[in-house]
Amino acid sequence: MAKTLTQEFTKGLWEEIAPFRLVLGLCPVLGVTTTVENGIGMGLATTFVLVFSNLLVASLRNIIPSKVRIACFIIIIATFVVVTELLMQAFAYTLFLKLGVFIPLIVVNCIVLGRAEAFASKNSITLSIADGLGIGIGFTLSLAALGSLRELFGANNLTIWTTPTSVIGVQEVFGPHFQPFSFMVQAPGAFVCLGLMLCIMNLLGSK
Amino acid sequence: MRELIKMVIVLTVLAVLSGGLLSGFRNATAARIEVQQLKFVKGPAITAILKGVSNDPIEDRFAIKDGETERKVFVGKFDDKANTVVLESFGKGYGGDIGLMVAINMEDDTIVGAAVTTHSETPGLGARAKGDPGFVSQFKSLSINDSFKVTADGGRVNAMSGATITSRAVCAAATEAGGIYQRMKPQLIEKLKEFNK
Amino acid sequence: MGYMEIIIGGIFVNNILLAQFLGNCPFLGTSKKMETAVGMAMAVVFVLVLAGVITWLLYAFFLVPYKLVYMRTIAFILVIASLVQFVEMFLKKSIPALYAGLGIFLPLITTNCAVFGACILNIDKELSFMKTLVQSTAYAMGFGLALILFAGVRERIILSRVPKPLQDTSIGLVTAGILSLTFYAFKGMI
Incomplete structure (x- = not known):
């Protein structure tokens, strides 16, 4: 074993x-991150699909013929996406409505198919789960980070979770007189914000 | 050749497994999803028209057959007595069907309240039917057995200015609700007895 | 909703790339050279319109009557995947010239969110068949327009001096944001 379980997990x-x-x-990174809540919800949904599709792809990796492997991966991923859709409708309906088209879109998320092809089809089950979990949590954290930045400056709020009766989070972080930059929560802001975050990551990474 | 057979078998087995898993999941979650959808899509309208109920109308619902179609009826209890039913009917609007939730008091056949549920009317004009409580509140305390018309058509419902077609659609939906109510009244009375036990 | 509104909305106001954020991977991936951008745009126009129409038919005549609406996601992705395969084979045999141009982009389209997302949006908005056709075409044209405009800008960026951490994708995203801002100006039109 070239890498340990923890290494596979933390690399994500x-x-x-x-x-x-x-x-x-x-x-999804650009589309749903208008609030922290949406970001976390989307991230967790993707993590769920990622872990289970990695698990199944890894356990079937010796059975699936290489010529039709992509078709098989797509069936497996799509199945878990539909499971996620059903579960979200049953248990987190408001979040499901907010995320809208982006939940079925997990099926064409390059990360999920990419991990199935590049990792799970070549590694053992436990390693694949660790990989899926790591990448998934990393994805959730990125969405949450971008979401908090955009919501904080764009709407002056930080919403972690909404229940039908109450909102968990901080409202009006900068006080009631702060005029939010609505640019941030709109489409152009998403691109600029992500671009600048990428720049910061490059700065930190190039040490 | 062997490889080809293997490919076909693997794909078929995967597809069957996936189908099985999904229909299983579907069956397991169907009831909960229905409740959730009703709660978030129809719920706001129902709670708005049934102010002061002592039960949860979405939990206390039943379905009855009206000819070919199956209709959902929500029960409202006031002072622990189930005497109000809520049903949804539709009228043809400017940009599609307008849904109307009508709450009817079974004791004297009067309308307890009405609220618009779905519509695809032009924003600002017809869409006001949903947000404007003034218009729908005209139906309150009227008898459900009447037919409803806007004043321009010789009725007594004041149309929203600039949204006559939408107002007509809401009236048509209310009249339709009256029709459904009269057709199903015997069944409804039976059902309500069960809730009063 | 009139046809004019759908067309203007699809191309400019609700531009699938810049306002709805669908299909960003190929947007950033294939926009470094004008040539590849044009190829990708053509391939997407071709497949998106076909997929939009076919998924609508599948939904209206198969999934709804058999109460399989919850299987929408899995059915659509399989249809799109096989459609892409089929188009690839067909072009290879019948129109080799077009295949030479689109060839390498076609397989990428299977996992292009723009195609899949547009199909889902058509269904979610409960459009009629004709409107689905118009909407799909408008989305596809909007995709092509944004991609080609963006590629033009990006070709110029390569010539200029960009601070090191901002290089490549980072400056690309910021540029996309500014491009998105220009498309925002159409917002008042419908």
Whole structure:
């Protein structure tokens, strides 16, 4: 074994943190990060799909013929995406409505298919789960970071979770007189914000 | 050749497994998803028209057959007595169907309240039917057995200015609700008895 | 909603790349050279319109009657994947010239969120068949327009001096943001 379990897990958190280092799966990164809550929800949904598709791909890796492997991966991933959709509708309906089209879009998220092809189809089950979990949590953290930046400056709030009756989070972080930069929560702000975050990551990484 | 057979078998088995897993999941979550959808899509309208109920109308619902279609009816209890039913009907609007939730008091056939649920009307004009409580509140305390018309058509409902078609659609939906109510009244009375036990 | 609104909305206001954030991987990946950008844009236009129409038919005549709406995601992705394969084979045999131009981009389209996302959006908005066709075409044209404009800008960026940490994707994203801002100006039109 070239790498240990912990190494496979932690590489997803920094070294290969998907949206920043590999620049993959950017659609949800830009699309849902108007609030922290959406970011975390999207990240967790993706992690769920990632872990289970990695698990299944790794356990079937000796059975799946290499010629149709992509088709098989897509079936496996799509199945878990539909499972996620059903679970979210049953247990987190408001979040499901907010994330909208981006939940079915997990199926075409390059990260998920990328991990199945590049990692899970060549490694053992436990390593693949560790890899999926690491990449997934790294993805969630990136979404949460971008989400908090955009929500903080764009709406003056930090919403961690909304229940039908209450909101967990901080409202009006900078006080009631702060005029939010609504640019940040709108489409152009997403691109600029992510671009600048990438720049900061490059600065930190180039040491 | 052997490889080809293996490919076909693996793909088929995967597809069957995936189908099985999904239909299983679907069946396991269907009931909960239905409740969630009702709660978030229809719920706001229902709670708005049934102010002061002592039960949860979304939990206390039943379905009855009206000819070919199955209708969902929500029960409202006031002072621990189930005497109000809520049903949804539709009227043709400017940009599609307008849904109207109508709450009816079964004791004297009067409308307890009405609220618009779905619509795809032009924003600002017809969409006001959903946000403007003034318009729908005109239906309050009227008898459900009447037919409803806007004043321009010789009725007594004041249309929203600039949104006559939408107002007509809401009236049509209310009249439709009256029709459904009259058709199903015997069944509804039976069902309500069960809730009063 | 009139057809004019759908067309302007699809191309400019709700531009699939810059306002709805769908299909950003190829947007950043294939926009470094004008040539590849044009190839990708053509391939997307081709597949998106076909996929939009086919998934609508599949949804209306198969999934809804058989109460399989919850299987939408899995059905659509399989349709798109096989459609891409089929288009690839067809072009290779019948129109080799077009295949030579689009060839390498076609397999990438299977995992292009723009195609899949547009199909889902068509269904979610409950559009009629004709409107689906118009909407898909408008989305595809919007995708092409944004991608080609962006590639033009990016070709110029290579010539200029960019601070090291900002280079490549980072400056690309900031540029995309500014491009998105220009598309924002159409917001008042519908």
